[in-house]
Amino acid sequence: xxxxxxxxxxxxxxxxxxxxxxxxxxxxxxxxxxxxxxxxxxxxxxxxxxxxxxxxxxxxxxxxxxxxxxxxxxxxxxxxxxxxxxxxxxxxxxxxxxxxxxxxxxxxxxxxxxxxxxxxxxxxxxxxxxxxxxxxxxxxxxxxxxxxxxxxxxxxxxxxxxxxxxxxxxxxxxxxxxxxxxxxxxxxxxxxxxxxxxxxxxxxxxxxxxxxxxxxxxxxxxxxxxxxxxxxxxxxxxxxxxxxxxxxxxxxxxxxxx
Amino acid sequence: xxxxxxxxxxxxxxxxxxxxxxxxxxxxxxxxxxxxxxxxxxxxxxxxxxxxxxxxxxxxxxxxxxxxxxxxxxxxxxxxxxxxxxxxxxxxxxxxxxxxxxxxxxxxxxxxxxxxxxxxxxxxxxxxxxxxxxxxxxxxxxxxxxxxxxxxxxxxxxxxxxxxxxxxxxxxxxxxxxxxxxxxxxxxxxxxxxxxxxxxxxxxxxxxxxxxxxxxxxxxxxxxxxxxxxxxxxxxxxxxxxxxxxxxxxxxxxxxxxxxxxxxxxxxxxxxxxxxxxxxxxxxxxxxxxxxxxxxxxxxxxxxxxxxxxxxxxxxxxxxxxxxxxxxxxxxxx
Ligand SMILES: Nc1ncnc2c1ncn2[C@@H]1O[C@H](COP(=O)(O)OP(=O)(O)O)[C@@H](O)[C@H]1O
Ligand SMILES: [Mg+2]
Numbered sequence: 001x002x003x004x005x006x007x008x009x010x011x012x013x014x015x016x017x018x019x020x021x022x023x024x025x026x027x028x029x030x031x032x033x034x035x036x037x038x039x040x041x042x043x044x045x046x047x048x049x050x051x052x053x054x055x056x057x058x059x060x061x062x063x064x065x066x067x068x069x070x071x072x073x074x075x076x077x078x079x080x081x082x083x084x085x086x087x088x089x090x091x092x093x094x095x096x097x098x099x100x101x102x103x104x105x106x107x108x109x110x111x112x113x114x115x116x117x118x119x120x121x122x123x124x125x126x127x128x129x130x131x132x133x134x135x136x137x138x139x140x141x142x143x144x145x146x147x148x149x150x151x152x153x154x155x156x157x158x159x160x161x162x163x164x165x166x167x168x169x170x171x172x173x174x175x176x177x178x179x180x181x182x183x184x185x186x187x188x189x190x191x192x193x194x195x196x197x198x199x200x201x202x203x204x205x206x207x208x209x210x211x212x213x214x215x216x217x218x219x220x221x222x223x224x225x226x227x228x229x230x231x232x233x234x235x236x237x238x239x240x241x242x243x244x245x246x247x248x249x250x251x252x253x254x255x256x257x258x
Numbered sequence: 259x260x261x262x263x264x265x266x267x268x269x270x271x272x273x274x275x276x277x278x279x280x281x282x283x284x285x286x287x288x289x290x291x292x293x294x295x296x297x298x299x300x301x302x303x304x305x306x307x308x309x310x311x312x313x314x315x316x317x318x319x320x321x322x323x324x325x326x327x328x329x330x331x332x333x334x335x336x337x338x339x340x341x342x343x344x345x346x347x348x349x350x351x352x353x354x355x356x357x358x359x360x361x362x363x364x365x366x367x368x369x370x371x372x373x374x375x376x377x378x379x380x381x382x383x384x385x386x387x388x389x390x391x392x393x394x395x396x397x398x399x400x401x402x403x404x405x406x407x408x409x410x411x412x413x414x415x416x417x418x419x420x421x422x423x424x425x426x427x428x429x430x431x432x433x434x435x436x437x438x439x440x441x442x443x444x445x446x447x448x449x450x451x452x453x454x455x456x457x458x459x460x461x462x463x464x465x466x467x468x469x470x471x472x473x474x475x476x477x478x479x480x481x482x483x484x485x486x487x488x489x490x491x492x493x494x495x496x497x498x499x500x501x502x503x504x505x506x507x508x509x510x511x512x513x514x515x516x517x518x519x520x521x522x523x524x525x526x527x528x529x530x531x532x533x534x535x536x537x538x539x540x541x542x543x544x545x546x547x548x549x550x551x552x553x554x555x556x557x558x559x560x561x562x563x564x565x566x567x568x569x570x571x572x573x574x575x576x577x578x579x580x581x582x583x584x585x586x587x588x589x590x591x592x
Pocket of ligand 1: 020023024025026043044045046047048049050051052
């Protein structure tokens with residue numbers, strides 16, 4: 001008898017709700033993200049996708065519901081504490097650190113650096129420099145993968161829109177996350193590079209990194225998502241694999257009729 | 259000794275002290291983006307506590323009344339001054355830095371400045387009220403027994419030592435991963451938080467370390483002048499330090515030295531030689547304020563990053579252990 005083993009859920013969202021004044025951005029959302037998968041989060045504009053990402057990552061306080069990361073309740077925790085648990089998010093509108101160079105943007109990402117303590121920065125210069133070299137090597141690798149290496153010493157504020165999105169993604173990955181929430185990482189990125197990014201995401205997934213991916217381009221979603229959650233008006237409309245969902249009446253009407 | 263040498267020594271001493279002030283403010287604002295509009299209050303707290311740590315116990319007579327009076331030898335008073343300023347920064351930081359918006363702290367600092375100024379002036383038993391402290395002993399001069407003119411040389415050496423140490427520390431911090439996090443917070447707090455940095459904690463550290471610079475600078479000031487009262491820490495003083503930072507170049511500690519030379523030394527000292535008008539004794543002070551204001555406007559117009567802007571960090575990449583060619587097996591650099 002074949003034993004079908006499902007990977008366990010690493011991220012679990014239960015009955016999430018959030019209103020801004022009268023607007024119910026998240027009505028009642030529950031879903032799970034299994035470890036080592038790419039889970040897509042799709043839906044029309046205003047469906048509440050970004051709000052869900054903000055809620056999970058601690059950037060908005062939810063009114064109701066529970067978020068669990070690897071079995072720990074992280075609901076409404078401070079963003080830096082959630083990040084410290086290995087959940088890193090990107091922003092829909094790229095938020096590059098403008099007056100830091102591309103390479104410096106990358107170098108901020110590693111968690112708990114020795115030299116981030118002022119005391120260590122003063123007295124343990126050698127150890128700090130050694131660690132910097134290690135991070136630098138990793139940063140250079142990432143930048144080369146994302147075609148950003150030639151721009152390494154440019155201020156991030158001077159990049160083009162697409163390059164900023166790439167840097168946003170590279171910086172998130174530089175943090176060695178367990179779970180990555182990507183809010184439209186491919187928007188504004190050219191088609192060739194989009195293909196390359198898809199390849200990287202799939203390969204990182206194979207190495208055990210878990211993704212929750214907001215993406216508008218459904219063929220990208222179909223190509224790399226193992227599972228897809230469809231949101232509409234702050235609630236889960238449907239779930240499943242993209243090829244099945246394409247046939248679903250509700251999904252079609254949500255996207256086309258609205 | 260000629261009066262010119264005497265004067266130049268005075269200027270050199272204040273140049274060192276203003277550089278020290280400036281580095282602290284630069285750490286807070288230039289690096290971290292913290293708006294501290296009452297930096298001089300932290301200078302004052304440092305000065306007062308260093309003063310009462312160095313003075314003999316107050317007897318309520320000519321020397322006035324004040325707390326402590328521990329009669330401690332140099333360099334303990336500056337350390338106490340630094341600690342006192344740090345404690346005030348912790349208190350203010352807990353109120354003002356918890357909130358996310360930086361303009362919230364700006365308002366808090368302005369209020370704190372007013373409150374501290376009024377309290378110190380009115381509660382005479384603290385630091386002798388509006389008359390302030392006087393007769394604070396000069397460091398080491400009980401050993402040297404020099405007259406004030408010759409003693410200036412000793413004090414200049416002390417100030418240079420403090421400035422060199424202060425510069426060394428601030429440069430290390432600025433160009434370390436710690437400084438990088440502070441600049442990340444300045445650019446976008448949310449990004450820093452999303453990368454696991456405890457924004458409140460880092461801002462607090464920057465605020466406290468910057469205030470230690472203020473406190474130690476204040477301690478040197480009172481050790482030099484021997485006296486300090488509330489007229490020494492008005493809003494105008496904060497304005498001068500801010501102007502020095504903005505003109506010299508915020509985010510650049512060398513620019514700060516230049517700013518300390520241009521604003522407090524050239525503009526502030528230079529305008530001392532304006533002829534005084536008998537009918538209007540405050541005219542010179544007003545002209546000084548206007549001159550610095552004009553300088554700021556010109557700097558904002560023609561040199562918004564300051565004369566020496568923040569330097570770009572360029573990493574040296576030679577000899578790195580790299581993971582291989584693009585698209586190689588190692589997708590995750592481990
Ligand atoms: N900070 C906010 N304040 C007020 N309304 C908001 C806020 N964030 C999101 N909303 C509203 O919540 C709804 C969902 O928005 P969002 O999560 O950005 O959708 P999506 O990312 O799916 O396009 C929208 O109606 C939006 O206007
Ligand atoms: Mg969105």
